Every structure is written in structure tokens, then in C-alpha cells.
């Protein structure tokens with residue numbers, strides 16, 4: 001039996017889906033270890049306390065609420081010090097973060113502050129004996145390593161979207177706390193956070209991702225990809241580096257080794273060859289569909305469904321088919 005700590009990621013007074021994923025992962029781990037408690041840290045500006053009951057619904061036994069006017073934006077120093085202090089004061093088996101943009105910054109800082117082990121970009125986690133056993137992609141996703149972490153506490157950052165947030169109501173006792181350092185004294189201040197994609201679905205969180213490559217031939221042809229995404233209604237648009245380097249799409253849309261990591265339920269690759277650097281960012285997607293006119297394109301090696309054909313014919317037909325199917329649901 002062991003207690004598990006979860007960091008709940010927020011944006012303003014909203015809890016992010018990756019925050020609920022962290023609580024769900026922590027709950028699973030606590031239950032698998034014989035029923036320890038989940039202690040979730042919720043940091044944010046005034047108003048964030050109202051979200052504590054939601055965190056309880058997802059399986060937190062204790063919600064540590066740190067409300068402060070200086071926390072309207074993510075503060076690396078305050079979040080690190082507050083999470084690390086809390087972890088020191090409890091005997092946690094593990095601490096769960098997300099490998100989101102914020103989690104990539106925060107989790108290593110916390111691990112370094114405490115001098116403990118960290119594994120990022122984790123795809124799954126289990127308990128085996130005294131170890132937590134996690135799966136983690138290496139060599140740009142060509143190899144999936146299985147790592148047994150014996151050290152305590154283990155800092156684990158989950159890949160977004162690999163665990164669906166699951167309701168599992170617990171008492172959700174609220175403990176109010178202060179930030180470990182005064183936000184006004186922080187040397188690094190996030191002045192503003194701008195969301196890419198005009199406020200549309202976040203690439204890392206969308207259940208469906210439609211990504212376009214150089215096969216689209218020109219920036220304006222991304223309209224085909226956007227129309228298909230709109231037909232789904234719950235899809236985000238991504239791109240290859242060839243496309244973002246050419247300025248057809250913003251760099252924030254790039255998926256791959258040097259871009260975003262995505263793991264949606266459905267990934268549709270449109271005119272993408274499937275270079276290893278691209279696969280590194282999407283090969284853990286649940287179902288992969290590829291549309292390419294070259295039957296030997298490497299993308300077909302990872303695809304569950306392949307359509308060999310001209311995307312300029314296939315995508316409009318697919319969009320129409322999705323629209324029709326949605327009408328009847």
C-alpha cells in the first residue's frame with residue numbers, strides 16, 4: 001500500500017485534461033499497490049478551489065489547493081518548490097506528472113530538486129513486486145523500453161492521451177496551502193500563454209488528429225485537411241516538419257521527434273511519407289490511417305488502414321463519408 005502524488009495541470013482556473021489523466025494514473029497506481037491514497041496538488045489563481053470537487057471525482061483522496069493571485073500563469077519556480085516540498089513531507093511511492101509542454105518543464109525540475117529518479121513520456125505503468133514498471137519509447141520510438149523503477153519516490157511523466165480520465169469518486173478532502181515561495185519573488189515569470197490553432201482543440205488532447213504532409217503540395221490545400229477535421233468535429237490538425245519548415249503551417253502544428261507528441265484514438269496521415277522522425281511523434285496512436293499514392297511509403301508499415309490513392313480524390317470523398325455518417329448519429 002502506497003500513497004501517490006499527482007500534479008494537476010491547470011490553465012487559469014481551468015483544469016486541463018492532462019491533469020485529470022495524471023489523477024487517473026495516480027489512482028490506478030495506488031489501487032494496484034494495495035489501496036494507498038492519492039494526493040493531488042491544484043495550483044492556480046483565485047477561483048481554482050472550485051475545481052477541487054472535480055479532482056475528487058477522478059479519484060483524489062486529498063486535494064491540496066494553493067490559490068494565489070500570482071498564479072494566473074504557470075510559474076516554474078513556485079510549482080517546483082510547492083510540489084517538491086509537499087513530496088518531501090509525505091512518503092510517496094510515486095509522483096505523476098504529464099509530458100505536456102508544462103510537464104516537460106516541471107517534472108524534471110521537481111526530480112532534480114529532490115534528487116530522485118524520473119521517467120518521462122511514459123506509455124503505461126504497472127506494479128511488479130516492489131517496482132513500478134513503465135513503458136517508455138526510445139530511439140525515436142523504434143524501441144519501447146520496459147523500465148523497473150525501484151527508487152522512491154519515482155517521478156513519472158505520462159504521455160498525454162495514453163490514459164483516459166476515469167471517474168472514480170473519492171472523499172476529496174480539501175487542504176488549503178500556501179505557495180512554497182512568494183510568486184512575486186520568482187525570477188522567471190510567464191507573462192502570457194498563447195494557444196496555437198486559434199483556440200481549436202489542442203493537438204496533444206484531441207481524440208482525432210488529421211496531419212498533412214508535403215503531398216498536399218501547397219499551404220492552401222490544407223483546407224482539405226481542415227474540412228475533414230471539421231467533419232469529425234473533435235479533430236485537431238497537425239503537420240510534418242517539411243510542411244512547417246516551408247511555412248505552410250505554424251511550427252506549433254509539427255508532430256514528431258522535434259515537434260509535438262500525440263497519441264489520439266485516430267490518426268489520419270495525409271500525403272505523409274512516414275519518416276522515422278515523424279513516426280516518433282505519432283506511432284503510439286490507437287488507430288492509424290494513411291493516405292498516400294505511393295504503395296511503398298514507409299507510413300504504411302505503421303498504419304492499421306492504408307488507402308493507396310491520390311489524396312486530392314480520397315480526402316474529399318472521406319470528408320463526405322464522415323459528414324454522412326455523422327448525420328445519422
Ligand SMILES: Cc1cc2nc3c(=O)[nH]c(=O)nc-3n(C[C@H](O)[C@H](O)[C@H](O)COP(=O)(O)OP(=O)(O)OC[C@H]3O[C@@H](n4cnc5c(N)ncnc54)[C@H](O)[C@@H]3O)c2cc1C
Pocket residue numbers: 212213214215216239240241242243254255256257258259270271272273274275276277278281291292293294297309310311312
Ligand atoms: C533531426 C531531424 C529532426 C526531424 N524532426 C521531424 C519531426 O519532428 N517531424 C517531422 O514530421 N519530420 C521531422 N524531420 C523531417 C523528416 O525526416 C522528413 O523529412 C519529413 O517528415 C517529411 O515530411 P513529409 O512526409 O511531409 O514529406 P515527404 O517525405 O516529401 O513525403 C510526401 C509524401 O506525400 C506523398 N504524396 C505526394 N503527392 C501525393 C498525392 N497527390 N496523394 C497522396 N500522396 C501523395 C508522397 O508519396 C510522399 O510519400 C526531421 C528531420 C531531421 C533530420
